Amino acid sequence: STIKALPTYGFVLLLDIMFWLILFAELVLLQFPSCGGLPGLWTFAVLKIILINTWTVYIDDKPTPVVKRFVTLVCLLLPVFESVRTLVGFSTFNGRPVPTLGMIALAQISSIIACAFWEMDLTHGQKKKGGQNLGSTAVLKRVLKYFMPDRLYLMFAFFFLILGVACDAYIPLYQGRVIDMLRGQLYQTHFLKNLGWLALFSLGSPLFAALRGGTFMWILSRLNQRVKGLLYSNLLQQEIQFFEDNKPGSLASRLHSDVDKMGKTVALNCNLLVRSTIKGVLMLQLMVRLSWQLTLLTVVEMGLLSLIQSQYSVYSKEMKEELQDCQAENNRLATQTLGNIRVVRSCGAEPYEAGVYGRALDQMRDLKTRMGLYSATFLVLRRVRRLLNVGIKVLILVQGRSLISSGQITVGDLLAFFLYQGPLSASIREFLYATGEFESTAGVIAKVLGYLDRTPNAKPAGRLAPEALAGGIRFQNVTFAYPSTPDKPVLKSLSLEVRPGKMTALVGPSGGGKTSCVSLLKRLYEPQDGQILLDGQPLHSYQHKYLHQKVTLVPQNPILFSGSLGSNIGYGLENCTLGMLKEAARRASADGFIESLEQKYDTDMGECGVKLGAGQRQCVAIARALVRTPRVIILDEATSSLDADVQHAVARQLRGQGVTLLVVAHQLRTVEEADHIVFMEGGAIVEQGTHPELMASRGRYHRHAMFH
Numbered sequence: 258s259t260i261k262a263l264p265t266y267g268f269v270l271l272l273d274i275m276f277w278l279i280l281f282a283e284l285v286l287l288q289f290p291s292c293g294g295l296p297g298l299w300t301f302a303v304l305k306i307i308l309i310n311t312w313t314v315y316i317d318d319k320p321t322p323v324v325k326r327f328v329t330l331v332c333l334l335l336p337v338f339e340s341v342r343t344l345v346g347f348s349t350f351n352g353r354p355v356p357t358l359g360m361i362a363l364a365q366i367s368s369i370i371a372c373a374f375w376e377m378d379l380t381h382g383q384k385k386k387g388g389q390n391l392g393s394t395a396v397l398k399r400v401l402k403y404f405m406p407d408r409l410y411l412m413f414a415f416f417f418l419i420l421g422v423a424c425d426a427y428i429p430l431y432q433g434r435v436i437d438m439l440r441g442q443l444y445q446t447h448f449l450k451n452l453g454w455l456a457l458f459s460l461g462s463p464l465f466a467a468l469r470g471g472t473f474m475w476i477l478s479r480l481n482q483r484v485k486g487l488l489y490s491n492l493l494q495q496e497i498q499f500f501e502d503n504k505p506g507s508l509a510s511r512l513h514s515d516v517d518k519m520g521k522t523v524a525l526n527c528n529l530l531v532r533s534t535i536k537g538v539l540m541l542q543l544m545v546r547l548s549w550q551l552t553l554l555t556v557v558e559m560g561l562l563s564l565i566q567s568q569y570s571v572y573s574k575e576m577k578e579e580l581q582d583c584q585a586e587n588n589r590l591a592t593q594t595l596g597n598i599r600v601v602r603s604c605g606a607e608p609y610e611a612g613v614y615g616r617a618l619d620q621m622r623d624l625k626t627r628m629g630l631y632s633a634t635f636l637v638l639r640r641v642r643r644l645l646n647v648g649i650k651v652l653i654l655v656q657g658r659s660l661i662s663s664g665q666i667t668v669g670d671l672l673a674f675f676l677y678q679g680p681l682s683a684s685i686r687e688f689l690y691a692t693g694e695f696e697s698t699a700g701v702i703a704k705v706l707g708y709l710d711r712t713p714n715a716k717p718a719g720r721l722a723p724e725a726l727a728g729g730i731r732f733q734n735v736t737f738a739y740p741s742t743p744d745k746p747v748l749k750s751l752s753l754e755v756r757p758g759k760m761t762a763l764v765g766p767s768g769g770g771k772t773s774c775v776s777l778l779k780r781l782y783e784p785q786d787g788q789i790l791l792d793g794q795p796l797h798s799y800q801h802k803y804l805h806q807k808v809t810l811v812p813q814n815p816i817l818f819s820g821s822l823g824s825n826i827g828y829g830l831e832n833c834t835l836g837m838l839k840e841a842a843r844r845a846s847a848d849g850f851i852e853s854l855e856q857k858y859d860t861d862m863g864e865c866g867v868k869l870g871a872g873q874r875q876c877v878a879i880a881r882a883l884v885r886t887p888r889v890i891i892l893d894e895a896t897s898s899l900d901a902d903v904q905h906a907v908a909r910q911l912r913g914q915g916v917t918l919l920v921v922a923h924q925l926r927t928v929e930e931a932d933h934i935v936f937m938e939g940g941a942i943v944e945q946g947t948h949p950e951l952m953a954s955r956g957r958y959h960r961h962a963m964f965h
């Protein structure tokens with residue numbers, strides 16, 4: 258699209274030149290002394306935008322937004338530049354009829370460079386999850402959105418940045434002037450004034466740099482806090498499968514190091530980009546004022562240098578990464594083989610392993626040869642560049658000498674010119690570094706943005722939260738496969754009724770689908786077909802918090818968090834009193850051992866969690882479920898570690914509450930008393946009834962009971 262739009266860009270530049278020529282001609286013909294200062298320049302720019310935008314339609318039916326941006330940039334760059342200069346008090350524009358030809362050319366070249374960077378996107382596009390392409394410009398725009406709440410502070414930061422850069426840019430100019438005065442070339446009356454400016458700029462430069470740096474750091478810390486908070490709460494909303502696909506370690510690294518990297522890259526590189534661009538343009542303009550011929554020579558030399566340097570940096574970075582990967586792979590190969598030497602030996606695979614390692618070494622050798630070739634070529638180019646540099650310096654001196662002798666510039670001007678060369682090349686390097694650096698981290702940033710934007714792959718929770726809940730559950734033709742194995746349904750058109758206030762048991766061999774039913778009931782996954790009803794309403798129509806408070810799960814291996822034992826029982830509940838904790842612990846038969854602990858409910862689980870036995874942990878988990886005053890309690894092998902007496906005491910307690918009990922068990926002894934027993938195998942219900950009924954029918958349940 259860029260190539261296709263080239264004639265349009267050319268047309269825009271031609272129109273711009275044509276308008277300037279018309280302006281020059283009119284001023285000469287009508288004998289106007291100026292174009293009307295800044296207001297005139299702005300009016301002229303706005304007129305140009307309207308006319309050029311209207312006329313580009315003749316050459317391009319549908320000009321892209323980039324073309325429109327280009328038109329705006331070409332037209333507005335000069336008035337903006339002159340306005341800023343007038344604001345900081347350095348404009349000489351008011352004294353001139355119109356900007357010089359050099360300035361107009363500079364504005365056009367800057368616009369071309371800026372648009373080229375923007376449109377080329379400088380990226381190869383980063384693949385977003387779902388195959389969507391997210392280029393680095395889009396990434397940058399997205400990240401800038403997160404800076405928006407701090408836009409006022411950002412304005413301050415950029416204000417300090419511009420002031421600092423302006424000070425930096427004017428220091429060499431005044432150094433040259435002061436030197437001229439020392440040589441008596443300029444009027445001595447100006448000496449103190451120029452010295453004052455020099456001192457002011459020299460003081461302003463570090464002061465504004467410090468203010469700019471401090472403000473940026475502060476904005477950055479606020480951005481990190483904001484993005485991490487948003488990312489963390491969005492991660493917590495994701496469906497369970499997401500956490501199976503993305504390991505906690507990688508998510509934590511996204512949350513911490515990648516968000517830090519994102520903020521740092523964008524803030525520091527925007528800072529560098531703006532600083533180097535403004536500084537570069539300001540210095541170029543001052544250099545053009547000193548001598549456009551010398552500037553042209555310098556720009557040619559620096560362009561070549563930057564091109565060579567940036568190409569080499571890109572290649573060397575890519576190859577270093579390739580080398581690191583190659584080394585890691587070789588390391589892995591050697592460790593794997595040497596670590597499993599018994600298997601290698603017993604399979605007689607030594608020659609095979611030696612061959613594999615040999616091929617990996619060949620790859621490494623080829624890579625190192627390529628690296629050597631590149632660095633040798635770069636060395637030659639650097640020598641050539643050094644020669645070029647000396648040649649151009651000699652040309653500048655020769656040209657400078659003739660300009661001095663013709664009185665066009667002073668010795669101070671020539672000195673100032675040389676003083677500008679170093680900072681200008683540093684600005685170009687900074688600019689290239691910033692764009693390269695941003696490009697290399699665009700992938701990391703795109704990933705963070707992908708997580709920030711991710712919407713959970715589950716039905717959103719509803720608003721139902723009835724005061725009274727009977728606790729009846731019905732599975733209606735539920736078909737379910739785990740998202741990681743979509744072709745392998747673990748529940749096949751399952752229909753099941755769990756009566757309110759009764760005890761229902763799910764039994765059957767391992768892998769039959771019992772835990773999957775429980776997971777669906779807790780909405781950890783969504784069924785692909787059919788629905789699950791709670792008191793006649795689909796599960797997803799209940800409020801998220803309400804559902805998990807009324808339907809509680811006690812897993813076989815409960816997880817206790819660090820913190821006090823009390824906070825573990827009341828986990829996730831606001832306004833949970835000690836009385837409520839004690840009552841829940843009593844009903845879960847956990848009060849006995851808790852009271853024996855030195856700090857009772859304040860005992861720190863970080864230290865003590867590991868000391869609790871499996872049975873005690875299960876009691877804490879049952880208390881955690883009971884403190885929520887649930888209407889449905891799911892016990893997934895939840896009392897397997899309790900001794901028989903405690904098991905019966907807990908079961909009696911729970912049955913006496915009138916709550917619905919859904920018990921998953923391997924040991925049939927624990928479910929003999931259940932009101933209803935469902936035998937599951939291969940994701941379907943094979944048999945159901947009471948214990949005596951099922952035993953009498955002598956089917957699968959009976960056979961299973963014989964072995965358990």
Ligand SMILES: Nc1ncnc2c1ncn2[C@@H]1O[C@H](COP(=O)(O)OP(=O)(O)OP(=O)(O)O)[C@@H](O)[C@H]1O
Pocket residue numbers: 501739741742747765766767768769770771772773774
């Ligand atoms: N997260 C998962 N991803 C993919 N498949 C799973 C997942 N969890 C369980 N499965 C599979 O689903 C099937 C049913 O497992 P489920 O845990 O529901 O059976 P179960 O009857 O509870 O067995 P157990 O008594 O051993 O816990 C099994 O084949 C299992 O391999």
